[in-house]
Amino acid sequence: MGRRGLPRTPAAGAAFPGGRELAQTVADSARDVLHPLLVVARGLRVLAGAARRKWDRTPRDRRGPALLLLASSLVIVALLPYGPTLGSAALLAAGAWAGRERDGGGGARGRRDAPAEEDDGRLQALYEALVPYFSTPDDPAPLYAHGGDRKTVFEQYEVDEQGRTALLRLRYPGWFTDGEEESRARIEQLLQRKAGRGREYRFDWDEGANRLTLTALPPLPTDLAAQPFVTAPGETVLGFTDPSAVQRMLPVTDGEGVRDEPPVVWRTGQRSTEPHLLVLGRAAAGTTTLLRSVLLQALQHGDAVVVDGAGTGEFASLAGREGVLAVESSVPGALATLEWAARETERRLLAAGGARRAGQPVPDDVRRPLWIVVDRPAALAHLAAAEGCQDPGALLEVPLRHGAAAHVTVVAGERLEGAGLLGGALVAHTAARVVLGAVQPEEVRAVLGAAPLTTPPEHVPPGRGYARLGAGPVLRLQVPAAPDPYDLDTCEAHRQAVLELLPARIA
Incomplete structure (x- = not known):
């Protein structure tokens, strides 16, 4: 007698006719059920990022009064009848509005704290471009390598309304000569070309933590004329x-x-x-x-x-x-x-x-x-x-x-x-x-x-x-x-x- 092989297990689609269609239907139903929660979560994340950027742009002499005003508002809302309930409802409504899908389902326009799918290729290309500057054959645990994971070095990434890079925070190796102007200039020129021309960028080097933050700056106002400014003598x-x-x-x-x-x-x-x-x-x-x-x-x-x-x-x-x-x-x-x-x-x-x-x-x-x-x-x-x-x-x-x-x-x-x-x-x-x-x-x-x-x-x-x-x-x-x-x-x-x-x- 010849040797017989073991019987094969039939595929899900063959054993159960319509199995793939049923699985897809279940997945679509689950997505439809969770869609409102996803929209609200995305909107709250957008609002949190906007609040953080507003705080960063607030001058230091105004941060104390701003915190006092916020705390006073929260106390007033908490003391009002149904205040916490109405406040939570308003927050969820604002999150739903900020996280709503627009422009063909592409998500709410504005600055995004996390890279979208269309940004993956751009970030990966930027990561690959930095490899020759932030890698060395003698490094036992390189942060940058061809085909490496960019998520381990790109800690924060935001884009503006036009989809251009607005903020990028990255790590770099401790051996990099960040104290030399020539070394810094090479990295800054590369990042400026990759982020897009036509804008001004600020580079903040944190030598102690080996972090570099690129920020796209808005243009300075050119519509102001000479006028009586509110200043003291001198x-x-x-x-x-x-x-x-x-x-x-x-x-x-x-x-x-x-x-x-x-x-x-x-x-x-x-x-x-x-x-x-x-x-x-x-x-x-x-x-x-x-x-x-x-x-x-x-x-x-x-x-x-x-x-x-x-x-x-x-x-x-x-x-x-x-x-x-x-x-x-x-x-x-x-x-x-x-x-x-x-x-x-x-x-x-x-x-x-x-x-x-x-x-x-x-x-x-x-x-x-x-x-x-x-x-x-x-x-x-x-x-x-x-x-x-x-x-x-x-x-x-x-x-x-x-x-x-x-x-x-x-x-x-x-x-x-x-x-x-x-x-x-x-x-x-x-x-x-x-x-x-x-x-x-x-x-x-x-x-x-x-x-x-x-x-x-x-x-x-x-x-x-x-x-x-x-x-x-x-x-x-x-x-x-x-x-x-x-x-x-x-x-x-x-x-x-x-x-x-x-x-x-x-x-």
Whole structure:
């Protein structure tokens, strides 16, 4: 007899006709029953992620009042009749609305905390691109390897409404040289290309935990014009930056209403560690606009002398106004004005010292701030040298060295190409600095002393750049529009805003 094989077990579809259809029907029924719960769970997750992002963007000085308001609301709801029941129902309804399916069942649009199926390929491609930078043959337990699991290193991933990467948090090996600028730059350039061009990104390196967080930054507001800012005497708004970069918000008007924006506030006076300001920028980048914006704020509490080194007449609208002691554009007039400013600084120092020794208050004319604004000092120095006149930079040395004690502030603006022609005193005593225009990270480092934590924008609007006050961080900056009001080619709304801020004419 030949050897017989064991009888085979029939397949489920063969033994039970219609078995596959029955299993599919049961699965569909279970999914239909659980669908509302899945929608609510997805919506609650979306709301939790939105709340966390809102908390991260909230300035630190507002987090305490926000927590107090939330706790008070919860107590009121708990004390109301049926309050907890109605509150839970409202929360579930909000979760169902946030988690509802739209756009063909693709889920609620908005930022997603977890990657969807269409993002898997993008994340895997990014993981594979990082392998050559985060792997070595000598690593016994590599985090990155070709064909490896990206979920072990990508801890958080979010996308925006357009499906683009909005947030990515990843781990990297402990042996990676994250303290070297070249190593960081290679990773940042790769992530920027993979995340998509046309946006600015911030890279936060946590060397202690070996974590890197990429965040897509929203564009800074460009619709704000010069206006009366709510500041204290001695405070000047240079522009506006990211909410997470500063601990303060200011109410501003944009033509349609009032909203809060995070300002970059520069403080001057006797106790200021950055009493003088240097602004460098490309052509038509907004350097003169920033000087005019600073002047409009300074004239509210002090006096000013203006030197137009380029002789273009950009500050002609300030001539003959209250608080404006001089507006000069010629070489002899500029030298005479700067020589007077140097003698006035010395007079203020002597008067303040004598009053303190006598135990008397400092005179009011000494305490009133005096602003020396010089636009294009390098161009003025070139013209002065051509005419055989004194170097104007030497006349600025006394106000720069002793201006803080005498309530004298120097503000200078120059083209970035002419930064090497500036005097040594002007460069040494201007701890508050701004660079405007399309500049590369190495240029920002040369001017501000540190590289920015963000990538440069693809399109640079006027007044866009970076600021650094002393040894603080490098901040993104957008200067409010303050055009020459005599230039009829500018925006009418911005021109009128400057005209309203100009001091009254001297009778």
